[in-house]
Amino acid sequence: MEQSGLSRGIRALWGVEERPRRGPKPTVTVHEIASVAMEIADGDGIQAITMAAVAGRLGLTTMALYRHVDSRSDLVAVAADAALGRPPATSRRAGWRRQVGEWARAELAQLQAHAWVLDVILEGPPAGPNNVAWMDSGMQAIGRTGLDPQSAASALLVVDGFVRSMVGQARQYGPGTGWARALASVVDPDEFPAVSTALEAGTFDDDEAFPSDQDVEFGLSVVLDGIEQLIAAGSRR
Amino acid sequence: MEQSGLSRGIRALWGVEERPRRGPKPTVTVHEIASVAMEIADGDGIQAITMAAVAGRLGLTTMALYRHVDSRSDLVAVAADAALGRPPATSRRAGWRRQVGEWARAELAQLQAHAWVLDVILEGPPAGPNNVAWMDSGMQAIGRTGLDPQSAASALLVVDGFVRSMVGQARQYGPGTGWARALASVVDPDEFPAVSTALEAGTFDDDEAFPSDQDVEFGLSVVLDGIEQLIAAGSRR
DNA sequence: CGCGACTGTGTACGATGTAAAGAGTTAATT
DNA sequence: AATTAACTCTTTACATCGTACACAGTCGCG
CATH class of the missing domain: 1.10.357 (Tetracycline Repressor; domain 2)
Known part of the structure; x- marks a missing residue:
């Protein structure tokens, strides 16, 4: 009665879906999917979250994921929610x-x-x-x-x-990639006095932590x- | 003597490149590229910035862009800088x-x-x-x-x-897409009392502006x- | 003049998201 | 028990996109 406006993946995370009566049981849950996607992103960044990568780790084909999430962006949304965990x-x-x-x-x-x-x-x-x-x-x-x-x-x-x-x-x-040094080579002290001063003073030098x-x-x-x-x-x- | 660590596009924006002596003059500047990419993103979001789209608007082929920026992400970086403008x-x-x-x-x-x-x-x-x-x-x-x-x-x-x-x-x-209403349909007042109260009180209702x-x-x-x-x-x- | 540096082009390929159709599976219905 | 509807996963196909590579044309220095 309510289409709720939420994506398939998010709806599933809330657990408000009534279990379908017929048909095979899903082999994975959205939580598992989210968890796997999260791990991938933890390792290699958000762009490493691809349909194929996530499906592969779950022993599924790419297209099977679409039974649980609407799209890649839904998949990412679901992974992000998993990454937050409970407060x-x-x-x-x-x-x-x-x-x-x-x-x-x-x-x-x-x-x-x-x-x-x-x-x-x-x-x-x-x-x-x-x-x-x-x-x-x-x-x-x-x-x-x-x-x-x-x-x-x-x-x-x-x-x-x-x-x-x-x-x-x-x-x-x-994790400084020599940004301060790179900048110092192009910044004109007359045009950007404040930044220039800070650069010389080492304010931007790579704070280790x-x-x-x-x-x-x-x-x-x-x-x-x-x-x-x-x-x-x-x-x- | 310095590889400067900056990408091609960013270096060009700073204007610290010495003009090459031989060879044809470039038909576009990085500023033009940045400007066009910015306009595209203004219209259709960051993902609309594609090599083909930007090159097309400039009357170039996709690959020609690589003479001015290192990669798509360099292109986006350059567009973002253009979008900031001068303070x-x-x-x-x-x-x-x-x-x-x-x-x-x-x-x-x-x-x-x-x-x-x-x-x-x-x-x-x-x-x-x-x-x-x-x-x-x-x-x-x-x-x-x-x-x-x-x-x-x-x-x-x-x-x-x-x-x-x-x-x-x-x-x-x-620009509310009925988010508040969608949430209200899944949030359990016992589990999330504060959010639930706020939802009912209309705190999250679409503020027009x-x-x-x-x-x-x-x-x-x-x-x-x-x-x-x-x-x-x-x-x- | 010709050589070297440089700009833009054409082609090709791999990665990726997703549409469409179908095969197999489960449970309600007859 | 047979049928059928609902559902999950697979297969195949395709469009989009970033980019590597080889090459053609162009300009200026020697």
Whole structure:
């Protein structure tokens, strides 16, 4: 009665499909498919997720996958949801700052373990169960601020944005391929004084482990302080 | 003497290539290529950037493009740099808060006009001239805080992260395809109380124009307040 | 003039996503 | 028990796309 607007793979992840009465039982579940696709991406990046590769590992033909997912992009969506996993239980008794902080650090860890998730091109909001679980967990944490729902949602969005950008930056500036040196050879100090100065000062030199815990805590405290200000100002809006 | 580590297309964008002495003059410049590729992506998304499509619009064969860019991903990188454009001149006399705010709003506007830039899968940090120009502009603005360079860079990163996440969210939650309704049909209120409540309260209902200026100012003030706290605390670290 | 450097072309191939038709399998229906 | 509908997986085929390779034409230096 509801076509639900969700893709086949996502619908299957939610487990709301009634099992068909006739016909052979499927030899694989969407969860298995998602899991295999995730492993492939963990190893070789998102573009390594191909219908043939995933099917092959499952002992199926390429086309058999289409019984479980609508398309490659559905397959990727399903893999991405699997990569998120369930959020850890939060310490419900703690204050909002600690809870939100924990949530952010957990998300960061999860995304860093599967950084290719950032490469997923999404059409529409993520609707997988794990995605929703993280959202729920985050909203519970930020709800402790007492902010009105709209403000809380926006604030959580800022936190999430920070985490994702952190992961993204980590991949880019992390394992230095001599980026700083390459840039130095083309940047004109007169045109780009600030960048040029930073380059000379070594600000961009390959931080072996970027972001360090320090970097994370730094940015996180900036964001959380901002939210604190907001609360103090009495959630207008 | 220097292989510079940059791709052919990016190097050409910087204009540091010495013109070859012999041989026919190229019929197109990398800037033209980038511009055409950008227009294609503006119209039909990043995946519409194909070698054939770009070459076709320029009256070239597919293979001719390889004289100017190394690969498709180089082509996309070059198009993305073009899409950023040059950052607007900032009001240098203003305080840091206003300058950084302007910078962020400008970046937001630019990215919203070419949201596909967020879909670019980057291998290594962005090294195009426009990208560096934005970086320079941002670092000049945040430099006015008086924070030490490392802290300033980290803070700017938070701002940039916020802007990008805002654009990303805008695409996802914006022109509603009935996402909220679809989710409501699968979410169990007992399992995900916070999301469920928000769904019922209409928090996720299609905001016609999301993010509104209000949403942006809201998040931006959170971020800037955080930075202000940091300054007040006397930039430790 | 001719040689070398360079730009663009034509052809070919492999990888990939997916449409279409069919063979085999299971359970409800007769 | 036979039939039939619903379902899963396979086979085959094809269009799209990135790119390697060989080559033809063009310009400037010696």
